[in-house]
Amino acid sequence: MFPLERQQKIIDLLKVNNVLKITELTEALNISTDTLRRDLNLLEKQGKIEKIYGGAKIAESKFFESSMEERMVSHLEEKEKIAAKCAEHIEDGDCIYLDSGSTTLQIAKYIKDKKNLTVVTNSIPIINELMNSSIELIIIGGKIRRNEQSVVTYDYLFNFNELNILKTFICASGITIEKGISDYNLEEAFTRKKIIELSNLNYVAADSTKFGKNVTVHIAPLEKIDYIITDSHINKSFISKFNKTNTNLVITE
Structure with a gap:
């Protein structure tokens, strides 16, 4: 051949x-x-x-979201390093939100030994990962997105204002200096926007391939994000640009 x-x-x-x-x-x-x-x-x-x-x-087409199964194995080594770095920012006694996504799923694997930790999530794989740990779990109610294995919610189904979240860890499919963070699905974006408004500290956990992309649905400008944690393959031009913002760019080793 x-x-x-x-x-x-x-x-x-x-x-x-x-x-x-x-x-x-x-x-x-x-x-x-x-x-x-x-x-x-x-x-x-x-x-x-x-x-x-x-x-x-x-x-991957720039117009479509890859499946959860694909993202589970894509850039896995980078995501594991990002997750380990995120776990360093999580302390005993925290109440955190873990977003649905392949990188946040990796975070769940690194926090099982934390004490008095409460995890709020919309991710079914994260619930499964933490089910047999001592972590207190709260899953938001709503509609199941089968492809994403997540729950997308609405005000009339879940009272967001009752949550007291210290730190939020979310994923994003696009990150730019000008537009902030974005994603492909409107319902997922709605949930992330709500959580970002409630949380004291907002983290984005995203591998370096997400930078320079502005995809379908806007989630939040950079000024709403306290930390972005990514891998060492990030284009060096982004580092100097982030130095001019109030968002802390954390790069794994």
Whole structure:
């Protein structure tokens, strides 16, 4: 099979399966891992696919949100480091909000030993992760978003004003200096806006690929965000720009 034919086959397989592991692709194409990696590197440079932890997926469109399952494995190492750094900002006795998202799910894994911690969340995976811990859990009520495995709520279903949240950790699909943070879903954005207004300190946990993007729905300007925690792959030009804002940019090692 010629390289161009093989690379098109990779794209076709990913269109059908969304995400495939390296082993699945090498078996399907009957090629070596080295050959596959060369093809994936080329296709990624062309913007046709994205390499993820242990595999690959079709490149994300700027207009659509990738699935929760895809984000669970995409940039996993970076998200784990971001989560560990976020956990350093969480103290015994805090009442925190953990947003739905793949990065905030990683945070849940690092806080199980905190004492007298209360976690408010709209994320079903986070509830499952913390269910058998000593952490007090509060899940907001509302409509289930199956694809996101989250609950989106409305004033008439949940009394936000009764919450006394010290720190909020939310995800974002887009971060820019000019527009602040944004996301793809209107209902998720509504919940995040409400929580941001209630919380004493607002954190955004987002990997470096989110910077420079302004996606569908505006959530909040930067002045509403106290900290953005991201990974070391962030473009250095953003660092100098953030130095001119009141938002603290924290970069993992």
